[in-house]
Amino acid sequence: MLNSNQQTPRIICKNCALQLALKCYELHWWFRLVREPLLLGMRLLARWHGIDVRKHVVRNPECYGCIRFMKAELEEKSLTFRLLNDLIGKEFSELRDSMLSKQDLDEAKRYAQEAMETELDLETPKINKLINKEKNEMNQTIETIHKRKGTKSYTTEQVKGQDLESIIFAGIAGPTARNTQNRHFTVVQNEEILRQINDSVLSLQTSPVNRFPLYNAPTLIVVSTPADYQFAEQDSAIAVENMTLAATSLGLGSRYLVSPTRFLETDSGKKIKQEIGIPEGYRSIACLIVGYDADPDQEPVSRNLNVVNYVK
Secondary structure (H helix, E strand, O other): OOOOOOOOOOOOOOOOOOHHHHHHHHHHOOOOHHHHHHHHHHHHHHHHHOOOOOHOOOOOHOOOOOHHHHHHHHEEEEHHHHHHHHHHHHHHHHHHOOOHHHHHHHHHHHHHHHHHHHOOOOHHHHHHHHOOHHHHHHHOOHHHHHOEEEEEOOOOOOOOOHHHHHHHHHOOOOOHHHOOOOOEEEEOOOHHHHHHHHHHHHHHHHOOOOOOOOOOOEEEEEEEEEEOOHHHHHHHHHHHHHHHHHHHHHEEEEEEEEEEHHHHHOOOOOHHHHHHHOOOOOEEEEEEEOOOEEOOOOOOOOOOOOOOOEEE
């Protein structure tokens, strides 16, 4: 692995930390309770010091965003991290390795060695499009997909009419099974109705983790289909995905929700379904909240890249 900044020393990987962690997760459920809080602390420190591991150029695409980059920069920039790493870093590695077989450890070493030996070509389109955002070489659609996140806090500013129309059209433009186009889009911006839906969803939750299930977003879009439509979930999910990408491209925040649909399908929710104009005989399937992100600097969550296999 290399950092795109030529002044940063090369990172030498003796084993693949991600491979080892995923294997430990598979073998021992409680290992997440040990590792994830430590990882969260590292991410908070990295954000405090302005560290963005996605700027690193990698030899293997699966190494994109690796924790090793974060550790290397934190070692250089954070006294707090150095002290904590000196205190528990060795013990953590020993605990992790003690849970694994020699075969597991050898496999992680082999994987890291192969990644290190992969030829690095900075002109490779795959590398440029995936990583070098600052050079504006990434396809705009792909960049929007990378930037999309589930926004949890919104300003009070309402979505502009033209932007809202663009978002709705993106949902309508989504593919449907057999081109049935059996979806209806209901846009709710009435503050009183949004409050009713929010409070009703909250009352249905057995262990509420958020007093504002709609996250105080100023706009709610409900996607519904005929109650007996065979591909309701698939077509609605595609429509919501299109709309959330459109919102991201317009500089808006959004979040895919299902809990409001559960309320709308209850006996008490039917009255609001009728009030907001969901067609008779239709079932609410998926929702999207939209608004201006109150925390635009919040980065999307990291993605698990170890979920792909190829058959050639």
